[in-house]
Amino acid sequence: MAQVDLLIRGGHVWTPGGFVDLDLAVHQGRIVGLHEPGQVRDASEILNADGQHVLPGLMDTHTHQREPGFTHKEDFITATRAAAAGGVTLSVGMPNVNPPTNTAERLQELIAVAKKKVLVDFNHNPAGTIPSEIPKLAKLGCLAYKVFMVRDTGRDYPHMPGIGIDHHGQLLDIFEAVGETGLPLMVHPHDQQLMDTIEQRYWKRGEYDPRAYARAYRDYEGIIWDTAIGLLLRLQKATGTRLHILHMSTPGGLEMVRRAKDAGQQVTCEVNPWAVFLGNSWERVEKMGPYILGFWVPDGHAEELWKGILDGTIDLVGTDHAPHTREEKEVGWENMWKSPGGEPQIQDYLSLFLTEVNAGRIPLDTLVRLTSYNPARIFGVYPRKGTIQVGSDADLVLVDLKQEKVISNQETYTKCGWTPYDGRRVKGVPTCTLVRGKIVMKEGKVVGEPGYGQFIPPVAFSSESSARSATRNAP
Ligand SMILES: [Zn+2]
Structure with a gap:
């Protein structure tokens, strides 16, 4: 065979059928051959993967990249550097930026800027809050829409006007408009009316600290989540629109999704790393307060999430990577309602999950499906992304399951x-990330260049639009 650009030799390679010892031939950014070890010798470059597992690069469908508007926290370059370091080869942004991406014009602008900056491939979930914009956004090649059912009280960030809808009738309009596009609708479930009542009770008692905040979001076993999930599932049933529920963390919500799936409803959902590695400890709520909130996931609830991961109720991991400055977090010790929720995740989550693989809690194959294969399929970029097979983009992450390290602020x-996760010991580390055959991270050091990343529309979208341009170019 003719010489290929790159041969990845000696690895234990994930394929949809299981792990196999294979050499991977990569040419012009794509996987062109899966070979018996040692068969191919001729390559411009050889990457030694002895003792390593070779996985499809991770697809994060939920990255708060913060640009435009909040670039003091994060921007396209830093977010995708952290992504590359963490084994993520496709990062999909979220619309709570400024101005919020709820129109086609804004999405187009954002894509143009991001293209010049990102180190890994990208897309962006616009806010599907203006029904008339929804079809126009699809024409730009977005993978999904995002709606927050949250109206922030006590702060106007991170859930600013323009991205939050808590009116049921407006939600119905949005479900129908998104249904027309065939794309999934991602929703942050939240019952704003119940929350208004619940948080007033805490405030009347003068309770504003992280403990009060943590409890308010969990009162009655997380009622503000469950009533919202019940509503969303009913709207899904009414409209047939593909629904993707974000931030799964309550046993009640899981049970409803499980039943909806059994009944054949088109629903998928995510788990966030913070739910199983961070918010799942009252001790951490007390000790780290604003730095781990988000949300508290009480004893037993995280166990239910692991069950949901293993039985397929949970489809994927979305990082909810949500960086904020220390100054913004410090305010939360006094008043957590004035401090933005969420924290950085994208660089560390693969290592945290690999640690659980080593501990025997989750098979590596399941992890690959959660972080790569399933998101690629649900959001329409499979088989270009999310798998290792001939013809797919050579988006890969090499991991050393035996390597141990301590996560630190210095390396972030x-x-x-x-x-x-500063100070957390992990076992299982990404050692090399490749995006379309190019190494963007090696041994923890990011070597990718800003602007290398490409905008990745749904696979069906690219073939449609290339067919259109082929017709246009025909003589
Ligand atoms: Zn989020």
């Missing part, structure tokens, strides 16, 4: 300069 690439 996120602009805010801290990680909630």
